[in-house]
Amino acid sequence: MKLWSLSDLSYIETLFGHQDAIPAVASFTSERCLSVGARDRSARLWKIADETQLVFQISTDSHSSSKALNPQNTNALNFPQGSMDCVSIIDEQHFLTGSDNGDIILWTTNKKKPQFLQKLAHGVDEPLAPQEFSAESVPVVVNVPAQPRWITSLAALPFTDLFFSGSWDGKLGMWRISEDLRRCELIRFIDVGIKGVINGICVEERGKRGAEGLRVVLAVGSECRLGRWKRVKGGRHAAVILEFGYS
Numbered sequence: 505m506k507l508w509s510l511s512d513l514s515y516i517e518t519l520f521g522h523q524d525a526i527p528a529v530a531s532f533t534s535e536r537c538l539s540v541g542a543r544d545r546s547a548r549l550w551k552i553a554d555e556t557q558l559v560f561q562i563s564t565d566s567h568s569s570s571k572a573l574n575p576q577n578t579n580a581l582n583f584p585q586g587s588m589d590c591v592s593i594i595d596e597q598h599f600l601t602g603s604d605n606g607d608i609i610l611w612t613t614n615k616k617k618p619q620f621l622q623k624l625a626h627g628v629d630e631p632l633a634p635q636e637f638s639a640e641s642v643p644v645v646v647n648v649p650a651q652p653r654w655i656t657s658l659a660a661l662p663f664t665d666l667f668f669s670g671s672w673d674g675k676l677g678m679w680r681i682s683e684d685l686r687r688c689e690l691i692r693f694i695d696v697g698i699k700g701v702i703n704g705i706c707v708e709e710r711g712k713r714g715a716e717g718l719r720v721v722l723a724v725g726s727e728c729r730l731g732r733w734k735r736v737k738g739g740r741h742a743a744v745i746l747e748f749g750y751s
Contacts, residue, residue, distance in 0.1 A: 505518070505519040505521075505522075505526060505529070505537075505539055505550065506518050506519070507519060507552065519550055519557070521541075521548055521557055521559075522539065522541035522542075522544055522546070522548065523541060523543075523544035524541050524542040524543045524544045525541070525542050526539050526540065526541055526542070527540060527542050527589045527590075527730055528540050528589060528590050528591045529591070530591045530592055530593045530599065531593070532593060532596055533596065534596065535551070535552040535553045536549060536550060536551050536552065537549075537550050537552070538550070538591050538593065538599055539591065540588045540589060540590065540591045540601055541588065542587045542588065542589060542730075543586065543587045544588075545561060545562070545585055545586075545587070545588050545603075546559050546560065546561040546588065547559075547560040547561070547588060547591060547599070547601050547611065548560070549613055558613070558616075559616075560601075560611055560616060561616075562585060562609065562617075562618055562621070563617075581623075581624065581628070581650075581652075582623075583605035583606065583624075583651075583652050584605060585603045585604070585605050585607065586603070586604045586605065587603065587604045588601055588602075588603050589602060589603065589604060589654070589655070589656070589730065590602035590603075590655055590656070590657055590658040591658065592658040592659050592660045592667060593660060593662060594660050594662070594663075594667070594681065594685075595662065595663050596613075597612055597613050597614060598610065598611065598612050598613070598619075598681075598685055599611050599613070600658050600660060600667060601658075602625075602654075602655025602656075602657070602658045602669065603654070603655060604652075604654040604655070605652050605654075606623065606624040606625055606626060606627075606628070606652030606653055606654065606655060606671075607621055607622065607623055607624075607625070607655070608621075608622040608625045608655055608658070608669060608679075608688060609621050609622070610622075610681065610685075610686075610687075610688055612685070619685065619686055620686060620687050620688055622679075622688050624652055624653075625655060625669055625671075625677060625690075626652075626653040626655065626669065626671035626673050626675070626677060627652075627653055627673065628650040628651060628652050628653065629650060629651050629652075629653060630650065631647075631648045631649060631650045631651075632648050633648070634646055634648060653671040653672060653673055654671060654672075654728070654734070655669055655670075655671060656670050656671055656672065656701055656702055656703055656728060656729070657669070657670040657702050657703060657704050657705045657723075658670075658705065659705035659706060659707050659720075660707075661707050661708075661709070661718065665680050665681040665682075665683075666678070666679070666680060666681075666707075666718075667679050667681070668705050668707060668720060669705075670701075670702025670703075670704075670705055670722065671701070671702065672700065672701040672702070672728075672734060672736050672739075674695060674696060674698070674699055674700075675693040675694060675695055675696065676693070676694040676696050676702065676705075676720070676722065676746070677690065677693055677694075678690075678691040678692055678693070678694060679691060694746065696722060696724070696744050696746070697744070698724055698740055698742055698744060699736055699737075699738045699739045699740060700724040700725055700726055700736050700739035700740050700741070700742070701724065701725050701726070701727060701728050701729075701734060701736055701739065702722050702723070702724055703723045703724065703725050703728065703729035704722070704723035704729070705720065705721070705722055705723075706720070706721045707719070707720045707721075710747065716749065717747060717748045717749040717750050718747070718748045719745065719746070719747050719748075720745070720746045720747075720748070721743060721744070721745050721746075722743065722744040722745075722746070723743060724739075724740065724741065724742045724743070724744055725739065725740075725741050726739030726740060726741060727739070
């Protein structure tokens with residue numbers, strides 16, 4: 505990661521640590537920021553003023569013991585984490601990450617282990633036919649397992665209990681964090697009305713002090729933003745604006 509000065513319009517220093525590309529960065533209000541390192545499967549908290557960093561990485565034991573992390577979803581399939589691609593700040597001590605195995609993970613900066621793990625947040629795709637799964641002209645008949653839909657984007661409304669998630673199922677996930685900041689609960693899935701991968705989410709309050717509700721802007725594409733790993737048939741490139749009022 506590279507640190508720049510806006511006042512001097514100059515480069516300051518390079519911060520080393522991640523072992524792969526950095527697909528997402530999020531900043532706190534203080535001189536700290538968070539980054540995720542894709543296939544090094546870690547999130548790092550950079551304390552700029554102190555010139556230190558904290559590493560957050562889910563262990564195999566933590567993922568397999570999902571009963572403690574997510575007691576409401578213990579029967580979900582286990583998929584290994586391959587890449588951590590999304591990060592979003594909740595407040596000065598809590599943040600979220602999203603991975604290519606469908607996990608949304610709630611972290612606190614005071615602990616190296618996850619607070620909560622939501623498995624398969626956007627479900628799984630239909631299993632591929634053997635001829636689509638194999639490169640052989642005459643594939644061996646096998647039971648192709650269903651694959652998770654990646655978490656391609658995350659965005660929280662800072663200092664609230666609300667956040668949103670995206671994948672390629674055509675739905676925007678609206679989630680609530682519990683009062684004790686130890687669990688995530690699905691409020692509902694919102695049909696965005698367009699096919700494609702939700703590659704980015706931006707959320708803001710409308711009106712004075714958010715009195716008029718929320719506005720959520722989605723960046724939708726036919727492919728994933730990090731590469732052509734997934735192409736949605738009939739997907740479109742578009743910006744989708746959703747507005748929510750308070751009832």
